[in-house]
Amino acid sequence: MPFSLVIFDCDGVLVDSEILSAEVEAEALSALGVSITAQDVMQRFLGLTQEALEARFEQEYSLRLPRDHADTTRRMLRAAYLTRLEPIPGARELIESLKMPYCVASNSPPAKLGLGLSVTNLFELLYPNIFCAKLVAHGKPAPDLFLHAARTLGADPAATVVVEDSVVGVTAAKAAGMTAIGFVGGLHHMPPSEEALIAAGADHIAQTMDEVKALIMG
Numbered sequence: 001m002p003f004s005l006v007i008f009d010c011d012g013v014l015v016d017s018e019i020l021s022a023e024v025e026a027e028a029l030s031a032l033g034v035s036i037t038a039q040d041v042m043q044r045f046l047g048l049t050q051e052a053l054e055a056r057f058e059q060e061y062s063l064r065l066p067r068d069h070a071d072t073t074r075r076m077l078r079a080a081y082l083t084r085l086e087p088i089p090g091a092r093e094l095i096e097s098l099k100m101p102y103c104v105a106s107n108s109p110p111a112k113l114g115l116g117l118s119v120t121n122l123f124e125l126l127y128p129n130i131f132c133a134k135l136v137a138h139g140k141p142a143p144d145l146f147l148h149a150a151r152t153l154g155a156d157p158a159a160t161v162v163v164e165d166s167v168v169g170v171t172a173a174k175a176a177g178m179t180a181i182g183f184v185g186g187l188h189h190m191p192p193s194e195e196a197l198i199a200a201g202a203d204h205i206a207q208t209m210d211e212v213k214a215l216i217m218g
Contacts, residue, residue, distance in 0.1 A: 005155035010106040012165035014091045015116045018188035020080045047166030049107045049139040087120035090209030103129035105149045107139045141168045143176035167200040174201035
């Protein structure tokens with residue numbers, strides 16, 4: 001079946017931000033006395049909403065985060081974005097080549113999502129089809145966000161393909177009845193990312209945007 005809609009995750013798929021986010025979270029937590037590395041954050045918390053990430057931090061480390069933790073990490077991440085954030089190589093070229101509708105559906109909060117796409121000059125290419133978890137009751141790994149995007153754009157979930165870099169995202173895509181491409185081309189990926197995405201249900205694995213294009217065009 002040819003695809004009628006392509007849904008991209010943002011962080012780690014269109015913009016190479018996951019490593020920056022993990023470094024910021026690890027730095028902020030280390031300042032609170034938590035022994036954690038950026039690699040730990042990526043392996044254990046990748047793809048979660050900020051709210052879910054903080055809740056899991058508190059549960060696993062038996063601590064209460066400061067009430068301004070999200071604001072602190074947001075300021076730190078903004079500084080990192082403005083100086084270090086880059087688009088995933090080939091992302092713009094892939095989007096511009098698509099003949100079918102496409103959109104972004106991300107667990108990131110609106111400000112972070114918009115900043116990341118703006119800094120990498122992708123915002124106007126994707127606007128207005130930009131969806132975040134704030135629009136639905138439950139973010140990924142629930143299927144709500146992907147189903148909302150497909151419904152808004154009039155696409156059949158069965159004819160929709162999702163490009164995701166996290167287990168959380170692949171899980172959501174499969175729960176929505178969509179085809180999932182596990183993308184492992186971001187700087188944050190390291191073994192066993194490919195195996196983890198396959199175990200989560202990824203139908204295909206791609207290391208570059210050229211490979212993603214070939215899978216979409218099929």
